[in-house]
Amino acid sequence: MxxxxxxxxxxxxxxxxxxxxxxxxxxxxxxxxxxxxxxxxxxxxxxxxxxxxxxxxxxxxxxxxxxxxxxxxxxxxxxxxxxxxxxxxxxxxxxxxxxxxxxxxxxxxxxYMPSGEHDDYIMFASGGQSGQVLVIGMPSMRLLKVIAVFTPEPWQGYGYGAEGTMEVLAGGQVSGQDVLWGDTHHPAISETEGDYDGQFLFINDKANGRVAVIDLRDFETKQILKNPIAVNDHGGTMVTPNTEWVIEGGQYAAPLGWEYSSLDNYAEDYRGMITFWKFDRESGRIQYDESFAMELPPYWQDLCDAGKLVSDGWVFCGSFNTELATGGVEDGNPPFEAGASQRDMDYLHIINLERAAEVAQAGGTIEVNGFNVIPLDVIVEEGLLYLAPEPKSPHGADVTPNGEYIVVSGKLDPHVTVYSFTKIQEAIAAGGFETDDYGVPILDFDSVLEAQVEVGLGPLHTQFDNQGYAYTSLFLDSAVARWTLGGDFSDLHPEEDWTLVDKLNVHYNIGHLVAAEGDTVSPDGRYLVALNKWAVDRFANVGPLLPQNFQLINIDNQGENMQLLYDMPIGIGEPHYAQVIAADKLSAWEVYPEVGWDPHTQSLHPDATNLGEERIERNGNTVEIWMTAVRSHFTPEHVEIEEGDHIIWHITNVERAYDSTHGFSLPGYNINLSIEPGETITFEFDADFAGVYSYYCSEFCSALHLEMTGYLLIQP
Amino acid sequence: MKSLRRKLLGPQIPPQDLAANPEKYRLPGYFLIAASILLLASIFLPYWKMTLLAPQYPGGLSVVAYLNRLTGDVREIDGLNHYIGMRPLEEAAQLERSLSIFAVTVISLLVLGAIFVHNQNAAYLSLPAMLFPLIFLGDMYLWMRHFGLNLDPTAALSGAIEPFVPPILGEGSVAQFRTVASLQPGMYLALLASLLILAGLYFHRKTYKPLVDAQANS
Structure with a gap:
């Protein structure tokens, strides 16, 4: 035996x-x-x-x-x-x-996630040109939800009549025109003391220079703001450690406030900018009037990161095109790609936000297009901005978990360059700077440099784990580099400080990367996702436009042990950045807290309607309807009006059961609602076309879902 | 006057006997006081619960009956019941629920009153409290039967679901639901009170029967 x-x-x-x-x-x-x-x-x-x-x-x-x-x-x-x-x-x-x-x-x-088991982590990824945010469970990499942000989305009833959503989208109008898409780039989860708190999510629209606020109690967009001084943006959104400020950095310089000026006057009239949006947790809204921007030299500011712990109160942004190239390849000038890549060094922007906020508060601003902007001369005078040379055409500027180091990757330089916040402070205190053409002090490179690590070709962005490693995406190498941090992090890893430890091939052309809580004061480690721009051969061919490829990587084991786990195709847009939060930090509502809830205000709707209170009232040409929805009927089921009437229609879903959402579709009038349990929605329209319209529940709710319908009779 | 009092309250305890054996005369009272307290306490506890289990409700739906109210997923259960034409649960036993607190208080006080009665009338006073659990369950059964057998014939699933009486205890099934009904702490207290009353009456009889007999023979 x-x-x-x-x-x-x-x-x-x-x-x-x-x-x-x-x-x-x-x-x-x-x-x-x-x-x-x-x-x-x-x-x-x-x-x-x-x-x-x-x-x-x-x-x-x-x-x-x-x-x-x-x-x-x-x-x-x-x-x-x-x-x-x-x-x-x-x-x-x-x-x-x-x-x-x-x-x-x-x-x-x-x-593998057995049925009914939930993921440990939730990733919020930008949806790129879809103008949305993707919610993905990790490590299963299952798509859980697509949050509508800048683009109308019918399933969520976002932008198809529901008053709150129409108001949010209208907040994103540009020059009074609806702009119903966005190029979402960088999501930011709200933080408390530098750690994700899971309450709100912010995201920018690069194309139109807009910022949105998503409430994570119901995963719905509550506010969109158009930046009044910039056409577009890039360096956003990031938040300060207690979410006092939402950062939106610019990108392509232009005359501030949408003015016109010839490119011949680039150096004089064109400007970069960074905007600090004041966020109020209580109302869940950005406070427009308390926000301000800073006028910056016309370098193309790129990604920013807020300082934390020791560097709290400071903000760091990379920049490129310090050459002030203006392109014009058609006229025999060097194209932007060459013109903006001539110098070996660009400028890391080091911004004293705490002081800037005081200056703005004290009235050190001018109004540009009705918005508070601290002008460049005040910035120089008050010492709000310092520059430090940074290797060639950088993309990311990422602050380590202890707030001491700022990691910059010059995408045309094989190193990551690490700056010390302590040394920056010493250099500022020492004084005696050179300045750029705009009078902004430039710190001596060597005096603020902590280390340079050769990681590979095309380094872009850096994230951190809990084992003293940093991870940098290498676009040209199509790889992720793992390298060691020094200082406080020295004891966490067995290798020498500031050295490359491992490189893992990814597929292909990685842009951003994201580690679990990898940009907070306490990263979790465990998982990293490579957000690859190209998929090439990874999935079945679905025509010339291929999905992007999110690759999940296990980073739990030290040394040369990064392990590729899973490929997730993203066939909805090109995501840029993502953030990953421990799932237990999120506590979304299962149903709205009370029957008659208005998600737009997160309070009771004045027209909440309970069972038995349904009614139709006419007041001149205006007809107002108070309707309820419950499995499996609307009350009332007959609505009779006359052509030309103005209709104000309120519907309350009086259900209290988990997942008992009702839809409401009204054909011919472009109306579609998602009325979640407890929610009250108002929509209005002019009954300009006579006829018989059947409205129906558009979310399969029950065995008698098809019978959940009614007639809107519009008499000629 | 004296004879009427004797007839209602029974014989008086001979003072010398009481002095000699105080515990003997107090013993029935202990049981009845305890029973009365338990029954009063049960007012604050649930008596009965039914859980409905179906695939789309992983946590189940439950309705919990207190003496004077229903709690739990009543709204959702009513919502489901409307498909088979069952009336809302709140419409059941409205009179009973409105009177229950008062009634239980009264029958508990009657039990306390029985302590001062030295003949068989003590049993009559205790009887409502002793039978209360049965009364509660019986009443609930009648209401469930009434609701289950009188479904609205115009309801959506009227043809699909035959009138039915869900089991008042244990498991049953209706449509895709499995029902599990069980007694709850309040009911256990009431049942315990019944047992205590029974014991109290046993000792009561043991103590006072000789006195009553002696009175009859005198």
């Missing part, structure tokens, strides 16, 4: 091989990785007195014993029953048939 036993265990099957190659620790870690945020059923949590890891270990040992005994008996007695419970062979067959490697199986085990 003992011999058979050992023979069975050492039989070289593919699965056995896997178990040998994956160290026991690794297999154990995968099998037991139940982290906070994973929900368990009641019975499960009650019976889970014993740590899950021990349970699973026992289970695995138990299964192995059963397997061994059954195999042994099968061989000894020639019983046919053995095969039917031989789990090992079944899995073995799958492994053989699909030609899976041990790494494949390890990756599958780490990302």
């Amino acid at each position: 003992a011999t058979i036993f050992s023979e069975t265990l050492s039989r070289p099957t593919a699965f056995g091989e896997l178990m040998q190659i994956m160290s026991l620790d690794q297999a154990h870690a995968i099998a037991t990785s139940k982290k906070p945020g994973t929900r368990t059923t009641k019975e499960e949590s009650e019976t889970m007195r014993r740590p899950r890891s021990t349970q699973i270990l026992y289970l695995v040992i138990g299964l192995l014993l059963v397997f061994a005994v059954v195999s042994a008996c099968g061989q000894a007695e020639g019983s046919d029953q053995a095969a039917s419970v031989d789990l090992g062979e079944e899995i073995d067959a799958i492994v053989q048939e699909r030609g899976l490697t041990p790494d494949d199986i390890s990756a599958a085990l780490q990302t």
Whole structure:
């Protein structure tokens, strides 16, 4: 028996091989990785007195014993029953048939989410040109939701009549015109003391220079603001450690406030900018009047990051085109791509936000297009801005978790350049600066430099983990570089400080990357996602426009052990940046708190209607309707009006059950609502076309969903 | 006057006997006081609960009956019941619920009153409290039967669901729902009170029967 036993265990099957190659620790870690945020059923949590890891270990040992005994008996007695419970062979067959490697199986085990289990992390990714935000569960990489932001979206009833959503979209008008798309770039989760708090999400629209606020109690967009002084933006959104300010940096310089000036006057009339939007948590809105901008030299400011802890109160932004190139390839000038890439150094912008806010408060601003702007001469006079040379055409400027270092990647330089905040402060205190043509002081490069690490070609953005590593995306190498931080982080990793540790190929042309809570004061490590611009051969060909590729990477193990886990195609737009928050930090409502809730104001709607209060009232040419929706009927089911009437229609979903959403579609008038449990929605329209219209519930709600309808009769 | 009092309250305890055996005469009272307190306490606790289980409600839906009110997912259950033409649960036993607190208080006080009665009238005074759990369940059964058998014939699923009486205890099923009905702490207190009353009456009889017999023979 003992011999058979050992023979069975050492039989070289593919699965056995896997178990040998994956160290026991690794297999154990995968099998037991139940982290906070994973929900368990009641019975499960009650019976889970014993740590899950021990349970699973026992289970695995138990299964192995059963397997061994059954195999042994099968061989000894020639019983046919053995095969039917031989789990090992079944899995073995799958492994053989699909030609899976041990790494494949390890990756599958780490990302597979059994039905009903929830992900540990939630990623908020920009939706690029879709103007939306993607909500993705990690590590399963399942798309959970697409939040409508700058673009109308019918499923959520966003921009198709519902008053609140129409108001939000109208906030994003440009020169009084609706602009119903956006190029969403950089989401920012609200922070408390430098850590994500899961209350709000901000995102910018690069194309039109707009910023939006999403309330994470219901995952809906509550506010869109158009930047009054800039046509477009890029360096946004980021938040300060307590979300006092939402940062929106500019990009392509232009005369501030939408003025006209010839490109011949570029140096004199064109300007960069950075805007600080004042956020008020209580109302969940940006306070326009308390916000201000700073006029910057006409370099093309790029991504920014807010300081934290020691550097709290400061903001850092990269820039390029300090050459002040104005393009014009058609006239024989160097094209922008060359003209803006001549100098070896551009300028890291170092902004004293705390002081700038005081200056703005004290009236050190001028009005540009009705908006408070601190002019460049005041900035220089008050010492609000310093420049530090940074290697060639940088993209990211990222502050380490302790706030001490600022990591910059010159995309045309193979290094990441690390600046010390302490040294910056010392250099500022020492004084005696050179200045640029606009009088802005330039700090000496060597005096503020902490380290340079050669990581590879085309470094762009950097994120951090909890093991003293930084991760930088390498666009040209199509890789992620893992390198070590020094200073406070020195003891966290076994390698030498400021050295490259590992490079992992990704597929392909990585832009941003994001680690779990990787830009906060306490990153989680564990997972990293490469946001790849090209997919090329990773997925089935769906025509010349290919999806982007999000690649999930395990960064749990130190050293040269980054592991690629999963490819997720994004077929909705080109995401730029994303942020990843522990799922247990989010606490969205299951249903709206009370029947008659207005999500736009997050308070009771004045026209909330309960069962039995439904009515239709006419006042001259205006007809007002108070309607309820419940499975499976609207009340009233007949609405009779006359051509030319103005209709004000309120609908309350009086349901209290989880997921009992009703839709409301009114054909011919471009109206579609999503009325979630407890919600009251108002919409208005002019009944300009006579006829018979059937309105219906457009969200399959119940067995009698099709019967949930009614007639709007418009008499000629 | 004296004879009427004797007839209602039974014989007086001979003072020398009371002095000799005080515990013997107090014992029935202990049980009845405890029963009365338990029954009064049960006012604040749920008596009965039914949980409805269906795939789309992973946590189940439940309705919890107190003496004077229904709590739980009543709104959702009513919403579902309208498909089969069942009337809203709030319409059931309205009179009983409005009187219940008063009634339970009164029958608890009657139990306390029984302590001062030394003949078989003590049993009559305690009887409503002793039978209260049965009364509660019986009344609820009648209402459930009434609601289950009198479905609105014009309801959407009228043809699909036959009139039914859900089990008042244990498991049953209707449409895609499995129902599980169970007694709750309030009911257990009331049942315990019944047992205590029974015990109290046993000792009451043991204590006072000889006195009553002696009175009859005198």
